[in-house]
Amino acid sequence: MFYREAGQFKDNYASDQALFPIAQDRWFVMIVMGIAFVIVPFYIDDYWTNAIMLPFLIYALAAIGLNLLTGYCGQVSLGTGGFMAVGAFSTFKLTTAFPELNFIIVVLLSGAITASVGVVFGIPSLRIKGFYLAVATLAAQFFLVWMFNKFGWFLNYNPTGQIHMPPREIFGVLITGPRAAPEVKYLFVLIFVSLCALAAKNIVRGRVGRSWMAIRDMDIAAELIGIRPLEAKLTAFAVSSFYVGMAGSLYFGIWLGAAEPIEAFGIEQSFLVLFMIIIGGLGSILGSFLGAAFITLMPILMKNFMVDGLGLAVVTAKHIEITMLGVLILFFLIVEPHGFARLWQIAKEKLRLWPFPH
Amino acid sequence: MDVQRKFGDPILEVNDISLSFGGVTALENVSFDVLEGEVRAIIGPNGAGKSSMLNVINGFYHPQQGMITYKGETRKQMRPHHAASRGIARTFQNIALFKGMSTLDNIMTGRNTKMKKNLFWQALHVGPAKQEELEHREYVEHVIDFLEIQAIRKTPVGRLPYGMQKRVELGRALAAEPELLLLDEPMAGMNLEEKEDMCRFVLDVNDQFGTTIALIEHDMGVVMDISDRVVVLDYGKKIADGTPDEVRSNQDVIEAYLGVVQDDELAASQNN
Amino acid sequence: MNPELLFFFETVIGGLMAGVMYSLVALGFVLIFKASGIFNFAQGVMCLFAALALYDFMAPGGWVDRWFGFTFPVWAAIALTIVVMIILAWLIERFVLQYLVKQEPIILFMATIGLAYVLEGIGDILFGSDVKPLDVGIPQGASDWLWDNFNLYIEKLEIFAAATAAVLVTVLAIFFQRTRIGRALRAVADDHQAALSVGISLRTIWVIVWSVSGIVALVAGIMWGSKSGVQFSLSLIALKALPVLILGGFTSVPGAIVGGLIIGVGEKLAEVYFGPYVGGAIENWFAYMLALVFLLFRPQGLFGERIIERV
Numbered sequence: 001m002f003y004r005e006a007g008q009f010k011d012n013y014a015s016d017q018a019l020f021p022i023a024q025d026r027w028f029v030m031i032v033m034g035i036a037f038v039i040v041p042f043y044i045d046d047y048w049t050n051a052i053m054l055p056f057l058i059y060a061l062a063a064i065g066l067n068l069l070t071g072y073c074g075q076v077s078l079g080t081g082g083f084m085a086v087g088a089f090s091t092f093k094l095t096t097a098f099p100e101l102n103f104i105i106v107v108l109l110s111g112a113i114t115a116s117v118g119v120v121f122g123i124p125s126l127r128i129k130g131f132y133l134a135v136a137t138l139a140a141q142f143f144l145v146w147m148f149n150k151f152g153w154f155l156n157y158n159p160t161g162q163i164h165m166p167p168r169e170i171f172g173v174l175i176t177g178p179r180a181a182p183e184v185k186y187l188f189v190l191i192f193v194s195l196c197a198l199a200a201k202n203i204v205r206g207r208v209g210r211s212w213m214a215i216r217d218m219d220i221a222a223e224l225i226g227i228r229p230l231e232a233k234l235t236a237f238a239v240s241s242f243y244v245g246m247a248g249s250l251y252f253g254i255w256l257g258a259a260e261p262i263e264a265f266g267i268e269q270s271f272l273v274l275f276m277i278i279i280g281g282l283g284s285i286l287g288s289f290l291g292a293a294f295i296t297l298m299p300i301l302m303k304n305f306m307v308d309g310l311g312l313a314v315v316t317a318k319h320i321e322i323t324m325l326g327v328l329i330l331f332f333l334i335v336e337p338h339g340f341a342r343l344w345q346i347a348k349e350k351l352r353l354w355p356f357p358h
Numbered sequence: 359m360d361v362q363r364k365f366g367d368p369i370l371e372v373n374d375i376s377l378s379f380g381g382v383t384a385l386e387n388v389s390f391d392v393l394e395g396e397v398r399a400i401i402g403p404n405g406a407g408k409s410s411m412l413n414v415i416n417g418f419y420h421p422q423q424g425m426i427t428y429k430g431e432t433r434k435q436m437r438p439h440h441a442a443s444r445g446i447a448r449t450f451q452n453i454a455l456f457k458g459m460s461t462l463d464n465i466m467t468g469r470n471t472k473m474k475k476n477l478f479w480q481a482l483h484v485g486p487a488k489q490e491e492l493e494h495r496e497y498v499e500h501v502i503d504f505l506e507i508q509a510i511r512k513t514p515v516g517r518l519p520y521g522m523q524k525r526v527e528l529g530r531a532l533a534a535e536p537e538l539l540l541l542d543e544p545m546a547g548m549n550l551e552e553k554e555d556m557c558r559f560v561l562d563v564n565d566q567f568g569t570t571i572a573l574i575e576h577d578m579g580v581v582m583d584i585s586d587r588v589v590v591l592d593y594g595k596k597i598a599d600g601t602p603d604e605v606r607s608n609q610d611v612i613e614a615y616l617g618v619v620q621d622d623e624l625a626a627s628q629n630n
Numbered sequence: 631m632n633p634e635l636l637f638f639f640e641t642v643i644g645g646l647m648a649g650v651m652y653s654l655v656a657l658g659f660v661l662i663f664k665a666s667g668i669f670n671f672a673q674g675v676m677c678l679f680a681a682l683a684l685y686d687f688m689a690p691g692g693w694v695d696r697w698f699g700f701t702f703p704v705w706a707a708i709a710l711t712i713v714v715m716i717i718l719a720w721l722i723e724r725f726v727l728q729y730l731v732k733q734e735p736i737i738l739f740m741a742t743i744g745l746a747y748v749l750e751g752i753g754d755i756l757f758g759s760d761v762k763p764l765d766v767g768i769p770q771g772a773s774d775w776l777w778d779n780f781n782l783y784i785e786k787l788e789i790f791a792a793a794t795a796a797v798l799v800t801v802l803a804i805f806f807q808r809t810r811i812g813r814a815l816r817a818v819a820d821d822h823q824a825a826l827s828v829g830i831s832l833r834t835i836w837v838i839v840w841s842v843s844g845i846v847a848l849v850a851g852i853m854w855g856s857k858s859g860v861q862f863s864l865s866l867i868a869l870k871a872l873p874v875l876i877l878g879g880f881t882s883v884p885g886a887i888v889g890g891l892i893i894g895v896g897e898k899l900a901e902v903y904f905g906p907y908v909g910g911a912i913e914n915w916f917a918y919m920l921a922l923v924f925l926l927f928r929p930q931g932l933f934g935e936r937i938i939e940r941v
Contacts, residue, residue: 135921
């Protein structure tokens with residue numbers, strides 16, 4: 001009833017290929033964006049920014065990146081944490097070496113550097129597949145984190161083994177560091193992530209996206225109809241790492257402000273982002289957001305409930321939290337292995353008829 | 359076919375092709391040609407090397423010996439991408455569609471080698487990239503009209519029935535505007551009605567677009583009806599080559615293949 | 631003997647022994663992957679869980695001690711832990727796997743990560759996260775005999791582990807080749823559908839194979855636990871076993887053994903002769919790089935057959 005495509009005719013291919021061909025979808029996205037851009041900034045405070053919105057948006061960006069590689073191109077990667085580290089350390093080195101460089105450029109460059117590293121570690125994908133590749137990407141994870149931890153140059157020889165983000169301004173507004181206003185950080189990240197999501201959506205519905213999906217669904221057939229596996233896989237690694245690198249850059253530069261390689265970019269990060277795209281939905285940009293929301297919010301809710309609500313000790317709560325996270329993951333995989341994105345789709349199909357099912 | 363059609367020069371010649379996998383011989387000294395504009399059938403019992411032959415032609419298998427001449431260019435072996443961009447398209451014996459994508463997207467992948475705009479423009483999806491996408495969409499819509507599959511345009515191919523999937527696969531190959539179309543058992547596993555539809559499409563493609571077609575098929579009735587010339591393989595060797603009538607009366611062919619056609623079809627249905 | 635050479639031998643033998651320990655963990659992975667196509671990331675946590683349970687049965691202050699006022703002797707504790715692992719396998723099949731039978735491998739892989747979280751959390755809640763010294767009577771210290779006669783410094787524990795691994799592999803080989811269940815397992819590994827059609831119950835097979843993996847995990851848990859105490863980091867040996875798997879192949883038992891030995895030796899040699907030049911601590915990634923480089927030249931792994939792709 002409320003979600004009807006009937007009567008929405010298209011008289012040219014351009015409107016049929018629009019981002020959201022159905023009017024209701026367009027409205028929905030506009031309303032969400034309107035709230036996110038106009039209303040939220042007025043009410044957001046430090047806690048909401050740092051504990052909820054920044055992690056959600058930044059992980060969503062990383063999840064989109066991994067989803068491009070794993071969900072669209074079918075190459076499982078467990079190296080996300082390592083690639084985020086590349087983005088973060090690139091940002092640190094760039095912004096300390098060239099303090100005048102605009103932070104937007106720094107983030108983009110960090111993404112580009114990560115992309116080139118991603119291509120190097122993507123080369124094995126040309127010869128090995130599936131879980132063999134997944135394990136091979138762990139090589140990237142462990143090697144990169146080790147490298148950043150081992151060589152003082154990356155840390156600017158800081159004896160504490162940490163990197164700190166110096167305060168930076170863009171267009172005269174302070175954007176990084178503890179004194180930057182929360183709504184500024186939020187808006188900056190929001191704009192960044194929105195634009196990146198849009199670009200990702202455009203890529204996956206064009207030639208490149210189709211060649212990735214072709215490789216994912218049947219690589220031999222894809223090769224035989226003229227798609228070059230080399231080109232498709234390496235662009236997937238490059239674009240994916242570009243996104244993950246930017247996420248790492250924002251993660252360190254705007255959200256954390258300081259990071260220590262082993263703790264901030266460990267293998268847990270890789271698994272976390274992988275969970276997001278599986279629970280959100282492989283091969284879905286929307287799913288990346290939903291998965292990121294779930295994985296970042298759920299622990300906060302559980303912790304609040306157990307520590308503040310039930311008065312459990314923090315350590316016990318932590319253990320229960322891990323257990324519950326595992327249980328929830330199992331639960332969602334069993335109930336809907338295709339993730340929230342599929343649930344969303346099913347809901348929309350139901351809404352077509354609702355409330356008059358005949 | 360009552361009207362004698364005129365065919366052009368050979369578009370493809372394979373010369374003395376031998377292919378083996380670690381001691382197992384799949385093809386042995388096979389030579390034949392395909393003339394521009396004809397429908398050429400490759401037949402033979404199971405395991406005769408028919409699919410291997412197609413795989414050699416479009417560069418998936420690399421023969422140990424022999425030469426392939428395509429559109430006047432002679433090579434020891436083809437490369438898949440090279441073959442595709444020079445106008446060889448194909449369908450597969452066991453449907454090889456991209457299951458997670460819609461019919462439209464599947465057919466659009468057939469246009470891949472013809473699309474040139476780079477990643478950057480695609481990410482922005484404005485101007486030239488959008489224009490290019492629309493142009494190719496238009497061509498794909500022609501193919502969709504031709505194959506009469508408008509209704510399933512947006513359906514994920516995994517949900518389509520078998521016969522429809524075969525048709526979409528043909529569509530994907532046609533979208534590449536091939537000069538040489540390789541069909542690997544286009545009618546396998548179809549009922550009579552679907553077979554008739556498919557025959558019509560194959561002949562129409564040949565007629566309307568002038569596409570040269572090389573096909574593998576088990577249904578002898580179909581082969582004899584629609585093909586202009588037939589090459590027969592048995593145990594990796596060529597045993598006959600000629601018009602359907604010539605092949606039908608060839609003693610080797612009768613012994614190797616037609617005489618035991620029942621058994622072979624039985625075996626084929628068990629294998630699939 | 632030349633001290634340089636002696637040192638080299640000592641390194642190699644040390645590497646072989648460490649390799650045996652990796653092989654033990656890899657073996658558990660292989661068993662499950664072979665029978666069900668599941669890449670069981672929880673294998674490492676299963677080792678930890680088994681070691682924790684074993685410790686608890688024997689240690690003063692454990693649940694058994696607190697509730698009943700006595701502790702079990704080693705042999706009984708091991709037997710009980712085996713029972714626990716079998717029950718665990720049954721629970722996993724009953725509450726998780728049976729709902730995920732036809733899912734994509736990556737979904738199953740994710741599920742095992744979820745499982746790892748659950749086991750880790752439960753282990754922490756039940757047994758606490760402090761380091762527990764595990765002593766099941768395995769001889770400790772260096773072997774005097776080797777030291778006296780050959781001037782080689784080798785831990786008795788490692789020799790014991792190698793011997794145990796050899797026994798375990800022999801028993802498993804006999805189990806797979808000679809018993810009815812073993813043959814059924816191999817049938818399932820070759821083709822699920824075909825196995826089902828000749829009346830082999832997939833669910834029973836899964837419980838059995840997870841139980842066997844649980845027992846292998848227990849053995850690995852005992853060895854690692856005796857060596858460095860039972861603690862959370864025990865579950866990280868799963869990460870050590872992964873390069874062994876890509877080297878030896880996910881489905882090959884001999885691959886797991888030989889792969890483990892190669893990784894063990896390679897890692898030790900690299901640590902001693904190459905590590906100092908790059909600042910050390912390379913053991914986290916070196917095994918992965920070794921396996922990766924190997925795979926680039928031989929994508930089918932150590933014992934895999936060359937794959938002929940067909941369309």
